[in-house]
Amino acid sequence: MNDQTTLSDRADALEEKMSQELDYILVKSRLYSLAEGDMGPAVNATAIMAKNPNARVLMGDDPRLPAMPKEPTLVDFFKYRFGPAAHLLQSARHAVKAGLSDNMVLACLLHDISTTGFIRGDHGYWGAQLIEPYVDEEVTWAIRAHQVLRFYPDESVGYEYPQSYIKAFGADYRVDDYVEQDYQRMRNHKWYMSGRMITVHDIYSFDPTVKVELEEFTDVIGRCFKQPSQGLGFDNSPVAHMWRAMIRPAKYL
Ligand SMILES: [Fe+2]
């Protein structure tokens, strides 16, 4: 048994103990267990309830997470759900300094919201989908494209394959076929340069001493992000459930 398994087993045991003592039972979505390399069955809620009749599976807010307003805005997600967003804020400031359009500043500000708040793999596709109903098509297109274009240099704008990728993925890393196929589709698109600009202003080795506040972008968000009045997650849009998944990530059903 390696350390990872031991750690994960310990976490599960703790979770089960908590569930037996607390009045709620945590059952993780399969995706989280798979990400732990765990193919085992989910926590048996019925067995826990048999030991602790007061326990209920979590169907409401998660007491371990910060409470969210009833009608959450994009800014609320930055505050209460996305992790440290220094990378996004620094990228967006970089875009402002370069004189990019409001839409492109917003694209830089949101380009990695999936890695900060949702799912890492294919984060450009997820991130674009999350905001699709609320922004101009160019913003979504660019965020989806940055997922792909970041792997391809473009001398015309001085973009090189990031050194940090060589270190992180190894010098022999090759992209998956679907990424290459998307690159071929994207390289001649009318918004190619919008996607490319995200990669140019993506801060690959960001400076931990530079502090950028979200308030710097309140106006851009106000101008370019169509905040639904019912709140993100409750506007009956095709992506509302994805925002709700971030509000209540451990909801049982
Ligand atoms: Fe990214």
Ligand SMILES: [Fe+2]
């Ligand atoms: Fe990024």
